[in-house]
Amino acid sequence: MTPGSTGLSARRDAAVLIVDDAPDSLSALRTQMVEQGYQTFVASSGERALELARRVHPDLILLDIVMPGMDGFETCRQLKAHPVTQRIPVIFMSARTATDDVVAGFDLGAVDYIGKPLRMPEVCARVRTQLSIRASAETQHEQAERLRTIVNNMAEGLLIIEANGRIQFTNPACDQYLGYGPEELAGRYISDLLNPLVAHEYLEYFSRYAANPETAHSHGTREVIIRHKLGKSVCMDLTLTPMFLRQPLFIGLLHDITHHKLSEDALQRAAMVDPLTKIANRRHFDSFLEKEWQRATRTGAPLSLVVLDVDHFKLYNDTLGHAAGDVCLQQVAQAIAAHALRGTDLAARYGGEEFVLLFAETDANAAAALAESVRAHIETLQLPHPRSPTSPWITVSIGVATMTPRQNDRIESLFVAADRAMYAAKEEGRNRVRINAGLPSGASGLGSVPARD
Ligand SMILES: Nc1nc2c(ncn2[C@@H]2O[C@H](COP(=O)(O)OP(=O)(O)OP(=O)(O)O)[C@@H](O)[C@H]2O)c(=O)[nH]1
Numbered sequence: 230m231t232p233g234s235t236g237l238s239a240r241r242d243a244a245v246l247i248v249d250d251a252p253d254s255l256s257a258l259r260t261q262m263v264e265q266g267y268q269t270f271v272a273s274s275g276e277r278a279l280e281l282a283r284r285v286h287p288d289l290i291l292l293d294i295v296m297p298g299m300d301g302f303e304t305c306r307q308l309k310a311h312p313v314t315q316r317i318p319v320i321f322m323s324a325r326t327a328t329d330d331v332v333a334g335f336d337l338g339a340v341d342y343i344g345k346p347l348r349m350p351e352v353c354a355r356v357r358t359q360l361s362i363r364a365s366a367e368t369q370h371e372q373a374e375r376l377r378t379i380v381n382n383m384a385e386g387l388l389i390i391e392a393n394g395r396i397q398f399t400n401p402a403c404d405q406y407l408g409y410g411p412e413e414l415a416g417r418y419i420s421d422l423l424n425p426l427v428a429h430e431y432l433e434y435f436s437r438y439a440a441n442p443e444t445a446h447s448h449g450t451r452e453v454i455i456r457h458k459l460g461k462s463v464c465m466d467l468t469l470t471p472m473f474l475r476q477p478l479f480i481g482l483l484h485d486i487t488h489h490k491l492s493e494d495a496l497q498r499a500a501m502v503d504p505l506t507k508i509a510n511r512r513h514f515d516s517f518l519e520k521e522w523q524r525a526t527r528t529g530a531p532l533s534l535v536v537l538d539v540d541h542f543k544l545y546n547d548t549l550g551h552a553a554g555d556v557c558l559q560q561v562a563q564a565i566a567a568h569a570l571r572g573t574d575l576a577a578r579y580g581g582e583e584f585v586l587l588f589a590e591t592d593a594n595a596a597a598a599l600a601e602s603v604r605a606h607i608e609t610l611q612l613p614h615p616r617s618p619t620s621p622w623i624t625v626s627i628g629v630a631t632m633t634p635r636q637n638d639r640i641e642s643l644f645v646a647a648d649r650a651m652y653a654a655k656e657e658g659r660n661r662v663r664i665n666a667g668l669p670s671g672a673s674g675l676g677s678v679p680a681r682d
Pocket residue numbers: 505538539540541542543544546550551552553554555558580581582655659
């Protein structure tokens with residue numbers, strides 16, 4: 230086999246360091262190595278060999294054992310102890326061919342041991358073989374290094390998960406996303422990170438695949454909430470792909486979407502809030518009312534709508550200016566919102582100087598009592614209204630309507646009833662609460678004011 234007939238042609242430029250204190254031997258070897266097409270370096274002592282090896286990083290070292298000063302064994306020991314030279318293959322050459330010597334050579338990390346006197350064709354064959362092994366080891370090493378670098382530097386979190394849900398490996402991005410130190414997640418289970426239902430669903434998918442790997446398919450990407458080490462929840466896109474490496478495994482890719490989620494939530498919240506008063510806007514109120522209306526239709530519970538309108542507000546603006554009007558609306562809004570205490574209550578600015586309050590599961594008497602409390606609250610704020618013909622302070626007129634909605638009832642009728650009551654309050658002198666009693670189901674007059682449960 231000639232060097233050119235194998236994959237070694239790529240290694241013709243391989244560098245070989247020959248270390249021998251005998252000039253004849255050194256020269257003969259050098260001639261051979263040059264003939265083979267290798268770049269050749271020579272050293273006549275162990276010390277010089279170490280120095281050269283650290284500088285030129287040869288691909289192979291042919292190392293004589295018996296030398297004055299540092300012998301070949303010690304030279305090899307020092308080569309193997311230094312990070313720069315420890316991966317360079319060493320072939321010992323020696324007239325000492327006793328088993329103990331050969332074993333000692335291999336124990337020091339040599340890849341081969343050639344007896345002297347040297348038979349040059351054999352030396353060349355052994356060098357070729359070792360260079361070939363070295364070349365493929367280096368390729369594998371480089372590939373592994375490249376993969377390691379990618380995995381350690383990628384922005385996505387990467388997990389390798391076993392079929393029983395045990396985490397085998399995580400990359401630094403994954404550790405960082407979830408607040409763990411290196412290696413801390415390995416050995417834990419996905420149920421430590423996911424909510425029980427989601428973890429169960431994944432485990433079922435894992436065991437289906439483990440039982441029947443050829444039917445494997447990617448689980449695709451889904452949004453999951455993962456428990457951070459500090460207890461908070463982080464929102465991630467998780468993509469799971471099955472693979473088979475001696476055992477069924479799953480590659481999980483985590484993509485952090487918390488920021489994206491936060492801005493999405495912020496946008497959603499902004500779309501629900503009135504920018505001036507910071508309470509719910511009309512759009513949010515309408516969809517909230519729609520849901521409560523459906524629920525009340527199912528449960529048969531009464532639903533109360535309160536409509537509030539600031540009295541003589543045009544005059545207020547005209548007297549104190551639009552900016553003062555804005556501040557006044559903010560104060561009125563806060564007073565109104567302070568009365569929406571349950572999860573099923575909602576206060577909103579419905580437009581201009583008009584506000585609404587929804588009280589679900591609240592009958593007419595309770596709603597009237599709440600409306601009266603809002604009215605009194607606003608009056609006691611004592612926001613001066615210098616030119617109001619009805620009060621020295623800002624006041625509101627309030628209409629209340631209560632319904633127990635049935636299948637064919639319409640939301641508009643609740644609004645119409647509350648509006649009518651509010652206009653009645655205006656006509657009767659403002660700064661008062663009126664109830665619309667003309668509704669088909671469940672309206673009543675202002676009676677005593679029972680507390681809500
Ligand atoms: N400052 C301010 N004024 C507003 C805002 N939205 C509506 N308005 C004013 O509110 C006033 C409402 O006036 P009207 O509907 O005539 O009723 P009113 O003066 O309150 O009188 P009554 O309702 O009959 O007691 C108008 O002058 C609007 O310009 C706002 O966001 N800021």
